[in-house]
Amino acid sequence: MTAGSTVRAASPADPITLTPAVPARKTARRRRQPGRPAVSQRLVVGLIVLAGCIVFATPLLLVLFTSIQPETQVITNGPASLPHHFTMGNFSAAWTGGALGRYYRNSLLILVVKVPVGIVLSSLAAYPLSKMRFRGRKTILVCLLVGLGVPQVVTLYPLLELSKDVGLSGSVWILLLPYLAFGMPFEIFVMRGAFASVPEEVLEAARIDGAGEFRIWARVCMPMVLAPLASLAILDGVATWNEFVIALALLSNQSSDTLPIGISNLQGQFGVNFAQLSAGVLIAVAPMVLLFFVARRYLVRGVAAGALKG
Amino acid sequence: MTTTISLPTAPRPARRGRRRFRGRTLLAFLAPGLIVYTIFLVWPMVESLWYSFTSWSGAGPKHYVGLSNYETVFTNSTALTALRNTAIWAAVMVVVPAAIGLLLANALRGGGRWKGAVQALIYLPTVLPMIGVAVIWGWIYDPDLGFLNDFLGKVGLKSLEITWLGSTTSAIPSLMVAGVWVSVGFPMVLYLAGIQSIAPELYEAARVDGGGRWHLFRHVTLPGLRQTHAIVVALELIGALQVFAIVYAITAGGPGNSTQVLGTWMYANIFSFHRVGYGSAVGWVLAALGLAVAIPYVLWMTRDDKS
DSSP, X not given: OOHHHHHHHXXXXXXXXXXXXXXXXXXXXXXXXXXXXXXXXXXXXXXXXXXXXHHHHHHHHHHHHHHTSOHHHHHHHOSXXXXXXXXXXXXXXXXXXXXXHHHHHHHHHHHHHHHHHHHHHHHXXXXXXXXXXXXXXXXXXXXXXXXXXXXXXXXXHHHXXXXXXXXXXXXXXXXXXXXHHHHHHHHHHHHHHHHHXXXXXXXXXXXXXXXXXXXXXXXXXGGGGHHHHHHHHHHHHHHHHHOOHHHHHHOOSGGGOOHHHHHHHHHHHHTTOHHHHHHHHXXXXXXXXXXXXXXXHHHHHHHHHHHHOO | OHHHHHHHHTTSOOGGGOEEOOHHHHHHHHHHHHHHHIIIIIHHHHHHHHHTTBOOOSSSOOOBOTTHHHHHHTTSHHHHHHHHHHHHHHHHHHXXXXXXXXXXXXXXXXXXXXXXXXXHHHHGGGGSOHHXXXXXXXXXXXXXXXXXXXXXXXXXXXXXXXXXXXXTTTHHHHHHHHHHHHHSHHHHHHHHHHHHTSOHHHHHHHHHTTOOHHHHIIIIIHHHTHHHHHHHHHHHHHHHHTOOHHHHHHTTTOSTTTTOOHHHHHHIIIIISOOHHHHHXXXXXXXXXXXXXXXXHHHHHTTTOOO
């Protein structure tokens, strides 16, 4: 599937408005093929999927529709109605009133440092774990991966003490090292799977040419796993952008809050002004939703490969 | 130049594909990651384990109290509610999203024009922050201004309107609906990948034998997904045990602590009640459950890896 068709097909409104015409057409086209499931069967499955999609899309459409109409309209007509009057005012009100700019800045700062540094650290560690033989390799590998099962909440209080000792309280950078640590199990999982696909002969040839292990890692191995790297960067970026519980415990003032904490603040600030709240939520999630539509193939492939490859 | 160097070394076969390396090289690769991981994940775990055996309030000296915090976890009614809710949440979040994801993946198996659109729609919520999901669903359930009651009233089902989050019977199921909503995309993607790795010849053969949709699903798809099932169950379970933001931001454990889960109950004890010792014990019950899933899962995923 091309990126263009992904973007077009994935618009949330499409399945509702366009799908009804399809099952009939498709079944008619396919009826002639022998062994295909019966028309009625395909129709039933199609209708069930369609109904599911409508239910599924409702919360998304609700936020979208609410954010583009005046608050008074949401109240008089009720949230379960299509918008009649449109305004962009909620977005500007949420941006300035909710101080979203500052949250954006903090989230971006963490994102642009955490993701590359995390991937480099994990790729470095994954290389010997995948490509070298040494005593204790399996033990280290298992210990690093088992971090997947550690709930962040358990570590919050010690992390808070630790970061006070380091003197980073009140700064968004307090999140960096915990984020790096908690990102590592999944990153190593993915990178180990990726490195496993690099043939030994290639590494051996580079060694014979006299290249050191670092050179081989940087110049031979990494360029051969660009696709998994891209997937990993996206997944890691989404996770970092959305992280909530560590930020909730460690960030101590609004000037260092990241976007998820910002959304939580908006909830307290706007209360039941759902038009502005919706606009604020949309502004906060927009980068990841855009990334999702642009790079969905990498995202989905990364999820599948990361989880399925041992 | 390449040939002159490679000639004498080429005949020596690489031992089982991997070579031995000097400790210093190894250390340089492993140390940065291991140091960060140890200080900011492993060490905090160990510290909170130590706290869980004390009556510490977060300030002053730490008094060792043995297992008494754990005794409280398994006798205190709120802690037991949190434990039960976490177990129910985990069970529902493993079974329901996996079942829906599997059925969707199977329905989309044949491909077709709508596969991409449906897949995108179902997967989209998983890139939203949990707190955003919580804000959206908290509003849907709002008794007066919420979408759900408004919708029920407009379609003539006013009798079904209830305060979704206000009663102890409906609050947890309501939260679960939100949880399922964000959790379906992940198993669907895994199942789609799993189904695509099943040899098409198997489907063709079953079809030639006159198998219908159900027959194909039962005798080709399901047996081919055994490994995917294990992965889906393990990862959904790990994710479900860590449930926090949805409960924290929608009900904050209420009404009357009826929706507490281990994560929120730990957080409340440590950060609101300053019972660091007891909260850490609640947290370690959760961590033990998480590790009980993660350790066998990781050992299984790395089973081909001999060292």
